[in-house]
Amino acid sequence: MCRVLDVSTSGYYAWLKRKRSARAEANASLLERISQIHAWSRGTYGAPRIHAHLQAEGVRVSRDRVARLMKEAGLQDVSRRKRAFTTRRDDSARPAPDLVERQFKAEVPDQLWVADITYIPTSEGFLYLAVVIDVWSRKVVGWSMKNHLRTELVLHALGMALEQRKPSNVIHHSDHGCQYTSFAFGKRCLEEGVRPSMGSVGDCYDNALCESFFATLECELIDRTTFKSRAQARNAVFDFIEGWYNPHRLHSAIGYLSPNNFERRFLFIPSTPTANMSTQPG
Numbered sequence: 001m002c003r004v005l006d007v008s009t010s011g012y013y014a015w016l017k018r019k020r021s022a023r024a025e026a027n028a029s030l031l032e033r034i035s036q037i038h039a040w041s042r043g044t045y046g047a048p049r050i051h052a053h054l055q056a057e058g059v060r061v062s063r064d065r066v067a068r069l070m071k072e073a074g075l076q077d078v079s080r081r082k083r084a085f086t087t088r089r090d091d092s093a094r095p096a097p098d099l100v101e102r103q104f105k106a107e108v109p110d111q112l113w114v115a116d117i118t119y120i121p122t123s124e125g126f127l128y129l130a131v132v133i134d135v136w137s138r139k140v141v142g143w144s145m146k147n148h149l150r151t152e153l154v155l156h157a158l159g160m161a162l163e164q165r166k167p168s169n170v171i172h173h174s175d176h177g178c179q180y181t182s183f184a185f186g187k188r189c190l191e192e193g194v195r196p197s198m199g200s201v202g203d204c205y206d207n208a209l210c211e212s213f214f215a216t217l218e219c220e221l222i223d224r225t226t227f228k229s230r231a232q233a234r235n236a237v238f239d240f241i242e243g244w245y246n247p248h249r250l251h252s253a254i255g256y257l258s259p260n261n262f263e264r265r266f267l268f269i270p271s272t273p274t275a276n277m278s279t280q281p282g
Contacts, residue, residue, distance in 0.1 A: 046077030052256035
């Protein structure tokens with residue numbers, strides 16, 4: 001081998017005995033931590049979120065270095081797919097006005113909620129998920145799962161959000177789905193002081209924030225799992241929302257904090273053992 005590579009025998013043995021450089025040792029240690037965070041994220045984090053996680057731990061490293069080490073180790077995030085739509089419009093219903101006009105911004109909690117429905121395929125048939133998200137913190141504040149698309153699905157999601165948050169004069173923005181334009185839904189909004197809002201027809205950008213959440217759910221959970229039953233899917237989605245997305249998943253729009261930690265930081269809510277850094281890897 002030395003003759004073929006034109007290397008001296010003594011040089012080869014000296015290379016075998018030579019210790020790794022300080023840079024190589026540091027890279028090995030950093031890659032071990034990166035691998036732990038990647039595994040903890042359920043294999044979903046790419047370089048930006050892993051870099052933000054390391055910064056939160058006080059590790060000073062560039063994003064490019066994190067990306068390079070991940071590429072060398074074959075670690076990557078998950079990509080998003082295009083989502084099929086579940087909206088069924090009732091042409092006879094009178095939609096609410098658009099109070100948002102694509103300005104998905106909120107200065108305080110429970111100022112603006114967005115809501116939508118998606119589906120989870122299982123061997124038993126579809127499981128439908130309705131969510132309500134607080135634009136201020138990106139937190140899922142209400143959700144409901146059923147094996148049908150009746151108005152009851154969105155009423156339960158709204159009810160959960162109202163029970164948890166007890167808002168005053170909140171805007172509830174959705175598409176023109178028949179569930180949201182139904183008399184029962186409008187009546188509940190009127191009773192609770194919720195201001196319904198709806199975007200234009202057939203335009204995903206008019207509810208882009210909720211579409212973004214569903215894209216995350218689908219690429220990080222649904223596309224990577226085959227559900228044998230609706231019960232299995234229900235448990236997995238519950239764990240994703242309440243065990244991962246709300247308490248831990250870093251969100252670029254809120255300074256690479258999780259929704260729960262963002263609310264704690266700005267509302268001065270004391271940390272709990274289920275949400276502080278001690279629950280994270282290492």
